[in-house]
Amino acid sequence: MKQFFLILAVFGFSISFAQKLEYTNGKIYQNGEQLSSFETKNLMKTDLKALRVFKNAKTKESLGGFLLGVGIGGTVADLVMGLTSDVKYPTAITYAGVGLMAISIPILSGRKKMVQESVDMYNQGLIDEKKTLGDNFELNIVNNSNGVGLRINF
Template sequence: MKNTILLAVLLFCSFSFAQEITLDKGKFFVNGKQISTRETKQLLTSDFKATRLFKEAKSKESFGGLFLGAGITLTVSDLAIGLFSDVKYPTALTYAGVASMAISIPILSGRRKKIESAIDSYNQSLKQSSGNYYGIDYQIVANQNGIGIQLKF
């Protein structure tokens, strides 16, 4: 009897570690509680494909943000120089800034889709592995006789 209870407790504990991640307005949630990007990254390490997609999305976000920030900085600094001195405005700095901002648009455009596919991949891997714990395949079943656990070794 003790072994049966121990096995049942171990099986139900595996459900508590399998937590689905949801994405809402760019924020990550587990069981309705918001988690940080770092915690999300740690949760995704169990699935190689999800980890790779998440890292690609974050690197796209970094490079796109770099180009966007550089473009805004170049454009605003050239505008300030044009306003406070007798230099003809716009100069090459403005054109370089606008080009940098234009380059950032396609870089930033695919990051959300990659993050969503990483989260979907992770959640799918949870659903596939939730019924297997140390070589024991189990399912919760219900029929006319009641509710129970079906174990397959």
């Protein structure tokens, strides 16, 4: 009976560690719950390549969004100044804003693919670990001042 519970516990631990991530509609889910970027980074700490790709995607998203926002803001501000005063419209601010918006498009274009790639890399690492879990399993009998027990390493 004890062996049955031990095998059940080991099987339960192996399933609980192998939690795949899903990337749908621009959001990352684990077991049906949406994860924030911070939680995703904490999960991906075990796979450094996937973490690096995910951080690069988030950097692209931040930089592209910033440039897009500055471009739109500059263009709208110049438009408002042109409509409310006697200043000749468009000025250099409008051209700079349009240029920043144009620059942000290629920066923002590859971020979703990079996030999908990082999630796939992370999930692939989970599959590889699951295949080798039996090889990395170690069961020891431990004796200390509290008594005798079992130690499971994997």
